[in-house]
Amino acid sequence: MIPSANIPPGSIDKKWSNFKSSCELVAPANRRKFRILVVGTGLAGASAASALGEQGYEVLVFTYHDTPRRAHSIAAQGGINAAKNYRNDGDSVFRLFAETLKGGDFRSREANVYRLAEISVQIIDHCVALGVPFARDYGGYLDTRSFGGTRVARTFYARGQTGQQLLLACYSSLLRQVDLGNVKIFPNHEMLDLVVVDNRAVGLIVRNLLNGSIHRIKGDCVILATGGYSNVYYLSTNARKSNASAIVRAFKRGAGFANPCFTQIHPTCIPATSEHQSKLTLMSESLRNDGRVWVPRNQEDKSKDPRLIPEKDRFYYLEQWYPSYGNLTPRDIASRAAKKVCDEGLGVGPMGLGVYLDFADAIKRLGKDTIAERYGNLFEMYQSITGENPWEVPMRIYPGPHYTMGGLWVDYNLMSTVSGLFVIGEANFSDHGANRLGASALMQGLADGFFIIPYSVPHFLATNGKNKISEDSPEFIVAEKAVSERIKRVLSYQGNHAVSEIHRRLGKILWDKCGMSRSHAGLTNALSEVKELAEALPKLIRVIDEGEGLNYALEHALRLEDFVKLGELMILDALERKESCGGHFREEFQSEDGEAARNDEEFAHVSVWFNQNGLRLETEKLTFEYVKPTIRSYK
Amino acid sequence: MKIYLKIWRQKNYSEPGFFEDFCLDEVSSDLSLLEALDLLNERLTRESRRPISFDSDCREGICGTCGFLINGRPHGGFEGLTTCQVYLRKFKNEDTLVLEPFRGGPFRIITDLVVDRSKFDEIITAGGYISASVGQAPEANSILVPKEIAEEAFDAAACIGCGACVAACPNGSAMLFTSAKIYHLNKLPQGRPEAKKRASRMISKMIESGFGACSLHGECETVCPKKISLKVINFALREARR
Ligand SMILES: Cc1cc2nc3c(=O)[nH]c(=O)nc-3n(C[C@H](O)[C@H](O)[C@H](O)COP(=O)(O)OP(=O)(O)OC[C@H]3O[C@@H](n4cnc5c(N)ncnc54)[C@H](O)[C@@H]3O)c2cc1C
Ligand code: FES
Numbered sequence: 001m002i003p004s005a006n007i008p009p010g011s012i013d014k015k016w017s018n019f020k021s022s023c024e025l026v027a028p029a030n031r032r033k034f035r036i037l038v039v040g041t042g043l044a045g046a047s048a049a050s051a052l053g054e055q056g057y058e059v060l061v062f063t064y065h066d067t068p069r070r071a072h073s074i075a076a077q078g079g080i081n082a083a084k085n086y087r088n089d090g091d092s093v094f095r096l097f098a099e100t101l102k103g104g105d106f107r108s109r110e111a112n113v114y115r116l117a118e119i120s121v122q123i124i125d126h127c128v129a130l131g132v133p134f135a136r137d138y139g140g141y142l143d144t145r146s147f148g149g150t151r152v153a154r155t156f157y158a159r160g161q162t163g164q165q166l167l168l169a170c171y172s173s174l175l176r177q178v179d180l181g182n183v184k185i186f187p188n189h190e191m192l193d194l195v196v197v198d199n200r201a202v203g204l205i206v207r208n209l210l211n212g213s214i215h216r217i218k219g220d221c222v223i224l225a226t227g228g229y230s231n232v233y234y235l236s237t238n239a240r241k242s243n244a245s246a247i248v249r250a251f252k253r254g255a256g257f258a259n260p261c262f263t264q265i266h267p268t269c270i271p272a273t274s275e276h277q278s279k280l281t282l283m284s285e286s287l288r289n290d291g292r293v294w295v296p297r298n299q300e301d302k303s304k305d306p307r308l309i310p311e312k313d314r315f316y317y318l319e320q321w322y323p324s325y326g327n328l329t330p331r332d333i334a335s336r337a338a339k340k341v342c343d344e345g346l347g348v349g350p351m352g353l354g355v356y357l358d359f360a361d362a363i364k365r366l367g368k369d370t371i372a373e374r375y376g377n378l379f380e381m382y383q384s385i386t387g388e389n390p391w392e393v394p395m396r397i398y399p400g401p402h403y404t405m406g407g408l409w410v411d412y413n414l415m416s417t418v419s420g421l422f423v424i425g426e427a428n429f430s431d432h433g434a435n436r437l438g439a440s441a442l443m444q445g446l447a448d449g450f451f452i453i454p455y456s457v458p459h460f461l462a463t464n465g466k467n468k469i470s471e472d473s474p475e476f477i478v479a480e481k482a483v484s485e486r487i488k489r490v491l492s493y494q495g496n497h498a499v500s501e502i503h504r505r506l507g508k509i510l511w512d513k514c515g516m517s518r519s520h521a522g523l524t525n526a527l528s529e530v531k532e533l534a535e536a537l538p539k540l541i542r543v544i545d546e547g548e549g550l551n552y553a554l555e556h557a558l559r560l561e562d563f564v565k566l567g568e569l570m571i572l573d574a575l576e577r578k579e580s581c582g583g584h585f586r587e588e589f590q591s592e593d594g595e596a597a598r599n600d601e602e603f604a605h606v607s608v609w610f611n612q613n614g615l616r617l618e619t620e621k622l623t624f625e626y627v628k629p630t631i632r633s634y635k
Numbered sequence: 636m637k638i639y640l641k642i643w644r645q646k647n648y649s650e651p652g653f654f655e656d657f658c659l660d661e662v663s664s665d666l667s668l669l670e671a672l673d674l675l676n677e678r679l680t681r682e683s684r685r686p687i688s689f690d691s692d693c694r695e696g697i698c699g700t701c702g703f704l705i706n707g708r709p710h711g712g713f714e715g716l717t718t719c720q721v722y723l724r725k726f727k728n729e730d731t732l733v734l735e736p737f738r739g740g741p742f743r744i745i746t747d748l749v750v751d752r753s754k755f756d757e758i759i760t761a762g763g764y765i766s767a768s769v770g771q772a773p774e775a776n777s778i779l780v781p782k783e784i785a786e787e788a789f790d791a792a793a794c795i796g797c798g799a800c801v802a803a804c805p806n807g808s809a810m811l812f813t814s815a816k817i818y819h820l821n822k823l824p825q826g827r828p829e830a831k832k833r834a835s836r837m838i839s840k841m842i843e844s845g846f847g848a849c850s851l852h853g854e855c856e857t858v859c860p861k862k863i864s865l866k867v868i869n870f871a872l873r874e875a876r877r
Binding site for chain 1: 646647663665666667669670673674676677680681683684685686688690691692693694695696697698699700715716720722724745746749751752753755756759760761762763764765766767768769771772773774775776778779780781782785786788789792793795796816819820823825826
């Protein structure tokens, strides 16, 4: 059953301070007696681990990366939101809250989203103190810019490398705690299972990737900060190793999984050009501030040099369809619009799956230097990948899987349905509802890690005390044995394909039928295809046994099995949600002009899946007191 | 196009390594070099042969995971590019590419093209941070940072910790890596209180970790995919001596 969401009492602007002033605390001298296990060193994990280290707990941190500095957060480009209102352009905590709720198409919890907006301001203060070289104006003050889906300039940025600079700040803060002896880091260690006893998380089973050894690790609570699952689609903007295994394993051990079908397709990726492409590269959304999106009006012009197509033959479809937001419409809308024009046969580029993002006007208006200062590294990146020069020819872009709003269900304290299992960052079902606004994932990861966990974890420890299950207990031994056997089983598969080939197959099913647009028929079909694939895996895959050493294919095979399980869950959830909202577009449910048609009567809820005696769906009702659900309009 | 590959194979640190030859026929020049290796690995797996181990993650030049020598040069020596950003169109049809792991200082081979760079974390642990705990920070705009200073600090902060500098250095020194962090933090007003201690601790730690001393040879600067300049080293040495 879904436990209470534990929303504190009081008006929305008082809830968080009410919680902070009434939560239980652990006395400084007792903190060292508690051991906290953190999985993941992205923005969420690194910030949580360092903040808990600062408080004096014993913190053990696990990551499959060779160093905490490489987590996928490093790749975030565009920026991080905060309601500082430094521009005096009408921003406020309430506005950031309301826009995030509306951007998420009213499928998130009011109290959580308000808290996020409230904390956003402190994040910037702390990151500056840690030495993040944010962009500055000539007076030495912090600069901001606007981002898709908003009309105020509240996005702080560090060139096109905001995620890198934020992650490196969290990483150095984490290593400071290592230096002080509070935190211990285990790089090259992958969590392969969660140990749960009487619905309390008591530890982990981890594998040392360098020598294959398997370990039982006990803790008083566990924090999963393991990122999102866009790689279920194989091709996505996520780093190659990003995967869903930690949250799928926790799901198998009893944690509820919320809204698995809420995935975000980002409108501005470099289009795929070949079957063997290994990932999609994102072109930051900030490019839409100055770039204009268009396709030729006439199919005959598709293969022409775009520079020779006269103005009257260009279709600036976003500006025409959504005049008030134009090129800055939210991601889900911009992505579907691109799909629509390409489906009509107007797409450009090798496979007809692309639209132009054109900077010619901006370069004329602002000069090359300004554009280079804003986007220089993105232009270089585009050129190195495509071999085309975006200073001369418009970029080509196409939507691609990017972010997952779904994830493990958590209450206000960020605790899952398993007691003592906290889930933060992209791994939880998050504050973004059915669609995330740009520059708000970094904000959420850091709010969770630096500012919320340091209250909610001590509260849990003070209330529940130490975990008494030892690493030599039967529960740990059984869990370890299951992991070793699973590895043996995977190594014995006698298929004829590399893991990546089969992963690509799964990705294609999901992208075609559970991607940008979904229908009952397509989803039903996808469900049987994924189930078939799940059954056939042992006959399809081959993993070469490399003995005790590093074995990337084995790591990938274990992750693929979990992705297949998750794929099935996404499809089931998409079938059950008989409405269109945010990134979830069901073809049967659209308005007359083809926009998503939400159904608040029946679906204003979080769908939470459980894996106990088969799959079971429960719902958490969402109520809106402060912002009235409206039909989103960006026209 | 057709590409010949000569790849360093070594099962683990204690076994001897050797070069193995491969040929990729009819590959698209739009593939990246790592995608070509993925393709080769799929083939090796089908033939029940041990795939080539090489590490990568972001595949867009920002995480610093990838990296090996291409024809003797870290990341191939292309200006501003990491290994994962090298596309086959950079080469000529029927070219031979020699791929070897980064070697130098305390970097140890794990398997094939993968090396252990964990000593980098040890260097950062020795003061490569600003001591600010959650709750202590003042209002962000109360610390003014002149635009030029913020930009200069950023140029150094762009380091991705790939290890190309070490692999290129005849002394196996990690001075460019170490100094980039010192430069980033010490240039900013927030980093000043710990400036001297940070510089001297980090440089001593680098030597203690088994990296060579710097003789300002300058090879590191030429191979750094983030174009970090040698000036950070002069700055760091000055800061340590203050
Ligand atoms: C290209 C790109 C650009 C983006 N740009 C922006 C932006 O401009 N603004 C914004 O707000 N958001 C942006 N995002 C989204 C944002 O970057 C992510 O949502 C966020 O960084 C996720 O952080 P995280 O800490 O939750 O997880 P991650 O950074 O993904 O970290 C996951 C960590 O968990 C570890 N891990 C996972 N599973 C295991 C396991 N089983 N065992 C051990 N360790 C494990 C990994 O090693 C890693 O350390 C972007 C995303 C992408 C892909
Ligand atoms: S894989 Fe990230 S820099 Fe190459």
